[in-house]
Amino acid sequence: MLGSIKKNFNIILSSQRYNWLSFLIYREQSAVWLLVFSFSSLAGFINISVIYNISNGIPGWNYYQLLALSGLSNLMINIVWYFISPGRVVWHMRNGNFDQILTKPCNPLVLTLSRYGEQSAIGGVAGAIILIAYSLSHVQLSILPFIEALLLFSIGAITFVFFVLFIAVLSYVLFKAGQYLNWFISIANHASQYPLPVYGVLGTVLLTIVIPVGFASFYSAQAIFSTINPPSAFLIFILSILLSYLLYKTSFWLLNFYSSGGG
Numbered sequence: 595m596l597g598s599i600k601k602n603f604n605i606i607l608s609s610q611r612y613n614w615l616s617f618l619i620y621r622e623q624s625a626v627w628l629l630v631f632s633f634s635s636l637a638g639f640i641n642i643s644v645i646y647n648i649s650n651g652i653p654g655w656n657y658y659q660l661l662a663l664s665g666l667s668n669l670m671i672n673i674v675w676y677f678i679s680p681g682r683v684v685w686h687m688r689n690g691n692f693d694q695i696l697t698k699p700c701n702p703l704v705l706t707l708s709r710y711g712e713q714s715a716i717g718g719v720a721g722a723i724i725l726i727a728y729s730l731s732h733v734q735l736s737i738l739p740f741i742e743a744l745l746l747f748s749i750g751a752i753t754f755v756f757f758v759l760f761i762a763v764l765s766y767v768l769f770k771a772g773q774y775l776n777w778f779i780s781i782a783n784h785a786s787q788y789p790l791p792v793y794g795v796l797g798t799v800l801l802t803i804v805i806p807v808g809f810a811s812f813y814s815a816q817a818i819f820s821t822i823n824p825p826s827a828f829l830i831f832i833l834s835i836l837l838s839y840l841l842y843k844t845s846f847w848l849l850n851f852y853s854s855g856g857g
Contacts, residue, residue, distance in 0.1 A: 609705070613711070617713040631712075632721035634668055634721055635665060638668060645660075646660075659733065662815055662819075663815040665722050667811040669751075670751050671786075672716075672718030672721075674758055675711065675715035676715040677707045677708075677711045678706065678711050678762065679710055679711060679712050680758050680765070681775050684765055684766045695709070696852070703759060706759065707755070733819070739817055742827055743814045744814075746814045746834070749809065750806070750809025750811070752838050753838045754806055756842050757837075759841070759842075760841045760844055760848075761778075762775060763845050763852075767848050782805050786807035809830065
């Protein structure tokens with residue numbers, strides 16, 4: 595098992611090195627895309643600032659707490675974009691390019707996550723980190739809740755990466771199309787920038803289990819601000835691990851129904 599993990603890790607490193615070399619060939623274009631992605635958190639900052647300027651905001655959340663939630667959401671989505679663009683995955687499947695991955699003696703899902711992402715999303719990661727740092731500098735933090743939040747965010751981001759991978763493979767198997775997937779993920783990202791309870795019980799369940807954006811954003815923010823107790827945080831952590839495993843295994847199973855060059 596350790597040998598397999600090491601092999602997959604080396605594959606990811608090699609692929610990332612190649613991706614970055616290809617991305618940086620056109621330096622001016624690369625710089626523009628990195629800058630564009632870095633401003634992805636600006637929309638959330640503006641929206642939340644407007645909300646708190648014209649109203650009392652969202653009950654139970656002050657201005658800086660909601661900014662932190664928005665930053666966590668944007669950090670998560672940019673990590674996802676960095677590893678996988680679902681529309682790109684389906685496009686390569688439709689054109690038969692995905693066949694090369696299936697013929698290699700490596701884990702096809704690992705190769706997918708190492709090849710079909712957006713390098714420019716690193717700009718979005720940087721912008722989100724800046725927003726999170728700014729918001730957290732205005733609130734009191736404790737080290738243990740912060741570590742708890744870091745663990746929840748890490749497994750939550752992994753869960754959503756596997757979810758995006760799952761819907762990309764499922765969309766190709768069912769519809770041989772995936773142009774709408776990036777739009778769908780963007781809508782889910784916007785929804786995760788606000789506390790899940792504002793969507794009611796059904797909305798909270800939907801954005802936790804069905805579309806798992808809440809693990810890395812809402813529950814991580816709750817951990818930072820100590821509004822979730824340790825037993826609940828542990829259960830959320832275990833649920834996220836189980837969901838990640840299920841999504842990964844299901845994506846692998848769906849590859850059995852892959853047919854080359856779907857149209």
